[in-house]
Amino acid sequence: MEKPVLEITNPDGIYDPRAHGYSHVASVSAQSQLVFVAGQGGSRTDGILSDDFGTQVSIVFENIALALKSKNLTMANIAKLTTLVVDYDEAKHKILIEESNKIWPDQKFPVNTLIPVQKLALNGMLIEIDATAVG
Numbered sequence: 001m002e003k004p005v006l007e008i009t010n011p012d013g014i015y016d017p018r019a020h021g022y023s024h025v026a027s028v029s030a031q032s033q034l035v036f037v038a039g040q041g042g043s044r045t046d047g048i049l050s051d052d053f054g055t056q057v058s059i060v061f062e063n064i065a066l067a068l069k070s071k072n073l074t075m076a077n078i079a080k081l082t083t084l085v086v087d088y089d090e091a092k093h094k095i096l097i098e099e100s101n102k103i104w105p106d107q108k109f110p111v112n113t114l115i116p117v118q119k120l121a122l123n124g125m126l127i128e129i130d131a132t133a134v135g
Contacts, residue, residue, distance in 0.1 A: 021100030022112035088116035
C-alpha cells in the first residue's frame, strides 16, 4: 500500500493538540510537489485592513485558499503554517481555533507555529500566515 502524499498525525505520548487547531506531525512523500505561500495578511485586493481580528483571519485564509487554487490545491493540502499575531491573547486564540475547525472539520489540522509579535509589515495588520502545501 502506497503512503499518502501528505499524512497528518498526532503521536501517542504527546498531548492531543487538536483542541487548539493544529497537529504535531506532517509527513510528505518524496515524490510530492511542495508549494510555498508567502505570508498573507488580512486584506483583499483593495488593500483595506479591517480593525476586526476575526475578519482579518477569515481574509487571510481566503487569500491562502486562492493562492493554493492557482496550483490546483486546497486547504487540505497544507502541511505547515506559521502564524504571526499582533498582541496575541486568549480571545484571538479562540478565533483561530474556530476558523481552523471550519476549514478542517475532520481535525486533520496542519502543523502550525504561532508566534506573538509586536507589529507586522503594515499598520493595522493584526495577523499574517504563511503556508507550505503538498501536491
